[in-house]
Amino acid sequence: MVERGASEPFKLKSAEADHLVEHRHDDDIVTMPLEGLHPAPHLRDMEHYQQMYKRSIAEPEQFWDDIARTGFYWKQKWDAVRSVNFSRKQGRIESSWFIGSKTNICFNALDRWVETGIEDHVAFLFEPNDLSDDKSRREWTYGQTLAEVKRVANVLKAMGVKKGDCVTLYMPMVVELPVCMLACARIGAVHSVVFGGFSAEALAGRILDAESKVVITCDGVMRGKKPILLKQIADKACEIAQKRGFAVASQLVLHRLEEDKSTCEMRGGRDVWYDEAVARADTECEVEWMDAEDPLFILYTSGSTGSPKGVLHTTAGYMVYTATTFKYSFDYQPRDVFFCTADCGWITGHSYVTYGPLLNAATQVVFEGVPTYPDAGRLWDIVQRYRVNQIYTAPTAIRALKAYGDSYVQAYDRSSLRVLGTVGEPINPEAWRWYFEVVGSSKCAVVDTWWQTETGGHMIVSFGVKGMKFKPGSASLPSFGVDPVLLDEQGQEIEGPGDGFLMIRQGWPSTIRTVRGDHERMEQVYFDRFDGYYLTGDGCRRDADGYYWLTGRIDDILNVSGHRIGTAEVESALVLHELVNEAAVVGFGHDIKGEGIYAFVTLNQGAKASESLQKELIALCRSEIGPIATPDRIQWVPGLPKTRSGKIMRRILRKIAEQGGSVKMEDLGDITTLADPSVVAQLIASV
Numbered sequence: 001m002v003e004r005g006a007s008e009p010f011k012l013k014s015a016e017a018d019h020l021v022e023h024r025h026d027d028d029i030v031t032m033p034l035e036g037l038h039p040a041p042h043l044r045d046m047e048h049y050q051q052m053y054k055r056s057i058a059e060p061e062q063f064w065d066d067i068a069r070t071g072f073y074w075k076q077k078w079d080a081v082r083s084v085n086f087s088r089k090q091g092r093i094e095s096s097w098f099i100g101s102k103t104n105i106c107f108n109a110l111d112r113w114v115e116t117g118i119e120d121h122v123a124f125l126f127e128p129n130d131l132s133d134d135k136s137r138r139e140w141t142y143g144q145t146l147a148e149v150k151r152v153a154n155v156l157k158a159m160g161v162k163k164g165d166c167v168t169l170y171m172p173m174v175v176e177l178p179v180c181m182l183a184c185a186r187i188g189a190v191h192s193v194v195f196g197g198f199s200a201e202a203l204a205g206r207i208l209d210a211e212s213k214v215v216i217t218c219d220g221v222m223r224g225k226k227p228i229l230l231k232q233i234a235d236k237a238c239e240i241a242q243k244r245g246f247a248v249a250s251q252l253v254l255h256r257l258e259e260d261k262s263t264c265e266m267r268g269g270r271d272v273w274y275d276e277a278v279a280r281a282d283t284e285c286e287v288e289w290m291d292a293e294d295p296l297f298i299l300y301t302s303g304s305t306g307s308p309k310g311v312l313h314t315t316a317g318y319m320v321y322t323a324t325t326f327k328y329s330f331d332y333q334p335r336d337v338f339f340c341t342a343d344c345g346w347i348t349g350h351s352y353v354t355y356g357p358l359l360n361a362a363t364q365v366v367f368e369g370v371p372t373y374p375d376a377g378r379l380w381d382i383v384q385r386y387r388v389n390q391i392y393t394a395p396t397a398i399r400a401l402k403a404y405g406d407s408y409v410q411a412y413d414r415s416s417l418r419v420l421g422t423v424g425e426p427i428n429p430e431a432w433r434w435y436f437e438v439v440g441s442s443k444c445a446v447v448d449t450w451w452q453t454e455t456g457g458h459m460i461v462s463f464g465v466k467g468m469k470f471k472p473g474s475a476s477l478p479s480f481g482v483d484p485v486l487l488d489e490q491g492q493e494i495e496g497p498g499d500g501f502l503m504i505r506q507g508w509p510s511t512i513r514t515v516r517g518d519h520e521r522m523e524q525v526y527f528d529r530f531d532g533y534y535l536t537g538d539g540c541r542r543d544a545d546g547y548y549w550l551t552g553r554i555d556d557i558l559n560v561s562g563h564r565i566g567t568a569e570v571e572s573a574l575v576l577h578e579l580v581n582e583a584a585v586v587g588f589g590h591d592i593k594g595e596g597i598y599a600f601v602t603l604n605q606g607a608k609a610s611e612s613l614q615k616e617l618i619a620l621c622r623s624e625i626g627p628i629a630t631p632d633r634i635q636w637v638p639g640l641p642k643t644r645s646g647k648i649m650r651r652i653l654r655k656i657a658e659q660g661g662s663v664k665m666e667d668l669g670d671i672t673t674l675a676d677p678s679v680v681a682q683l684i685a686s687v
């Protein structure tokens with residue numbers, strides 16, 4: 001098997017990421033509409049934001065001490081607020097917060113509220129895939145949620161799960177998913193949620209890496225009109241793990257399909273139905289008091305090299321940061337109804353479905369389906385049905401819905417909305433305007449939130465505060481405790497306006513702690529290139545008003561519909577085919593997805609390109625990774641443009657992917673370092 005080709009070291013490439021951000025202007029300003037403000041907002045105005053922000057940077061320890069002390073329950077208080085080292089020259093990279101304290105995030109999310117007597121307050125409003133499925137549509141109070149969490153926790157204990165063990169969750173977007181996450185947290189188990197769209201191969205890799213003896217899954221789920229048979233995929237993943245010498249001991253299986261349970265194959269001694277086990281389980285379950293830095297979860301995310309890495313977050317810092325950002329970014333107020341459309345398989349679902357909202361005693365909608373089923377009005381039907389105050393979704397969804405026209409929005413009452421949140425990729429101004437004008441009737445704040453799996457919570461935010469000047473397409477201003485820095489190629493800090501690598505100078509409470517099983521990899525990826533800062537992997541521009549404009553990844557990570565996919569992962573899948581010699585994958589501008597996947601493939605001697613081979617390669621990407629990794633285009637090429645040291649010059653491929661056969665040699669920049677410059681003309685000719 002031929003290994004995928006390495007890339008040149010990352011460079012700022014904002015010009016090539018232009019498709020993400022076309023038509024963005026510093027002086028395109030929309031003032032925060034007064035109608036969209038709560039009468040008693042958490043942030044009174046921009047001065048209040050500035051004052052709090054400045055304090056969070058100047059006196060971070062006092063700032064976070066105040067917030068942590070007043071907003072949470074601690075079994076034991078901390079001895080020191082933090083200990084952070086972002087410099088490899090100074091030693092091991094570390095980030096520890098609320099050192100010496102003991103707490104439990106599940107207790108803070110549930111028991112705390114039930115103990116103050118608000119057990120009847122609604123935590124979740126479950127909205128099923130099918131509009132007419134009234135028997136599944138239900139409310140979960142804080143009391144009911146806590147009771148269910150305790151039972152699930154006891155089931156896990158009975159399966160032998162102990163503090164520190166990892167449990168893999170492969171589930172649809174139903175309330176039982178956050179319930180299972182909280183059950184893990186309650187007993188000190190570490191959860192690893194794997195998005196239900198990942199393949200058996202991808203799931204197996206994550207089960208193996210985490211050494212999960214217990215997997216929680218579901219017979220299947222309808223997403224729109226499509227059934228997804230999760231249990232079958234989980235079984236296949238267990239088989240793959242078994243072949244590699246690892247046995248999954250138990251599967252806890254939720255019953256969600258209409259079909260009779262008997263249609264789902266259960267293996268004796270290993271598989272247990274969730275409802276049956278939970279019904280039998282004890283209703284009392286003490287919480288496990290956790291050290292501040294005890295692991296809470298791992299979440300696998302794509303990197304620019306190798307297989308996805310297990311980003312690890314711990315207990316106290318993550319808890320304090322997600323709760324605080326939820327409150328301020330969305331101005332969440334008592335009795336508001338929040339609605340995040342993200343799946344818990346992504347970090348957004350962790351921080352802003354499971355943890356942030358519950359830590360604020362919030363009420364939120366959990367939606368099982370997709371925004372276009374039964375039609376493109378579904379999200380607005382939900383907004384009207386539950387009188388949603390804050391909606392949080394991704395630019396790719398906004399663009400997709402915009403394409404169906406305004407009538408789907410206008411058919412519903414959206415007057416409850418105050419905040420329109422966005423996350424996942426830069427939002428293009430056209431989508432921003434539509435969100436603001438059509439969805440929000442020019443009355444709501446558009447809160448753009450830039451952050452990452454590794455940062456745990458919001459980092460750069462366009463706060464919907466009185467006096468805020470929104471700039472469509474700019475993530476805008478740093479959140480509390482976040483100190484962004486732009487560096488040039490030489491590692492010099494850029495003062496004032498400029499374009500550079502986006503770095504974060506000082507630690508914030510929910511900084512990535514490590515990559516599971518490989519602290520060295522974590523140090524290398526995020527702290528090696530520029531000593532003393534956290535490397536975000538994004539390029540960024542700061543304008544004269546101090547607003548931040550994200551310009552796309554500077555590494556080999558694609559952002560497809562707001563989901564991270566490493567080009568390396570797709571390339572590794574493609575080269576598994578016996579006829580493929582080499583593959584190079586780049587992104588290109590895609591109207592709905594933001595970025596599409598473009599694969600350049602060279603075949604082995606004698607092999608012939610064909611439509612059926614193309615289908616086989618697509619199937620391979622889907623089975624190795626999942627449908628989100630399906631290449632949009634495959635181009636057969638005689639060779640790849642490589643430097644003399646064998647590195648693929650991806651910028652050439654990106655230009656071709658973007659402009660096709662019309663690309664001109666003179667637009668490609670310096671190609672003299674290529675081992676064989678004649679490859680380029682052949683590449684263009686083969687489009």
Ligand code: 6R9
Nearest residue numbers: 423424425426449450451452453538550564
């Ligand atoms: C939360 C999440 C992180 C990468 C990040 C950046 C891109 C996310 C963005 C954004 C511009 C925003 N990104 N939000 N770019 N504006 N508001 O998406 O985490 O899946 O780890 O992806 O997504 O490139 O580096 P994750």
